[in-house]
Amino acid sequence: MxxxxxxxxxxxxxxxxxxxxxxxxxxxxxxxxxxxxxxxxxxxxxxxxDPWNIEALGLRLDMEAALLLLKRHPGYIRKVLDLGCGSGFFSLELLKTLSANKAPGELSLTLADVSPTALKLAEKRFNAFLIPPGEGETGFRPERAAPGGPGGSPGTRSLKELKVEFLPLDLRLIPENNPFRGGNHDLVVMAQILWGILERLQEILSGLGGALSPDGALLVSQHFPGEKQKYGKEVVGSPGDLKAFLRDAGFTELHSLETDRDQNHHYGGLWKFS
Ligand SMILES: C[S@@+](CC[C@H](N)C(=O)[O-])C[C@H]1O[C@@H](n2cnc3c(N)ncnc32)[C@H](O)[C@@H]1O
Structure with missing residues (x-):
């Protein structure tokens, strides 16, 4: 740090x-x-x-909503950047969804997080998915090829072949040093990472526009704790506040899905840069 x-x-x-x-x-x-x-x-x-009870809760409604939004993506998705991927639970769901009907290697996925340990957990998760249980003593052998591709397509698989990369990065450094500028990503994902980037939110969002391909889109998925929010309420306290930041950074909302449960509000949105 x-x-x-x-x-x-x-x-x-x-x-x-x-x-x-x-x-x-x-x-x-x-x-x-x-x-x-x-x-x-x-x-x-x-x-x-199990930070954020990710393993215990499994595929949550907000993740399903985010995957549903991808059906409205304006272009063909080949190159994906998942910012603040954590231990890769949602990233793997992205891989499964987006690699369906694609040849191995047609999709590339970069997973970025400030925590190197989270990235190791994500890599382990991806390998366990690629190597069927019973095929290896640990299921964690990056270069091992296994039959059958994700999404059911045939072929050999390894993270290298699938073009999956793990990048340690503090997103708050993007304003000074943006590794994604001109990156031509078809999809940039920001799922549940708002509070970790709040202090430089506007500059970070402004830096992400240039990471997208012309038909690319930014997928934002964010939970708001309502009355229980103690941190950052004066900066972003609602989906409306977050949307204002995105608009100020040059993004336009294409589609959104919002849910309310008890005092919890969830916002999912797909944005283009214009
Ligand atoms: C709530 S988890 C979300 C993980 C995953 N995106 C998901 O939806 O399951 C937030 C993640 O953002 C990462 N994060 C927080 N602040 C960050 C920053 N400034 N730069 C990079 N990653 C950050 C944390 O390490 C954590 O893994």
């Missing part, structure tokens, strides 16, 4: 027993504590068994 993005209150996620420092296994302690963005995502993936 660069110095100009200091983590939140020191010790927010630690407790002590005698002279031993015990690390919390609760992901919330590494995320937002008492309205302060701690943002120790690497510590979180190292110490917590």
């Amino acid at each position: 660069p110095e100009r993005f200091p983590p939140g209150p020191p010790g927010a996620f630690t407790r002590f027993k005698g002279d031993r420092k015990l690390l919390s296994r609760n992901y919330r302690d590494y995320f937002i504590v008492d309205g302060v963005h701690v943002g120790d995502y690497e510590g979180m993936y190292l110490n917590c068994p």
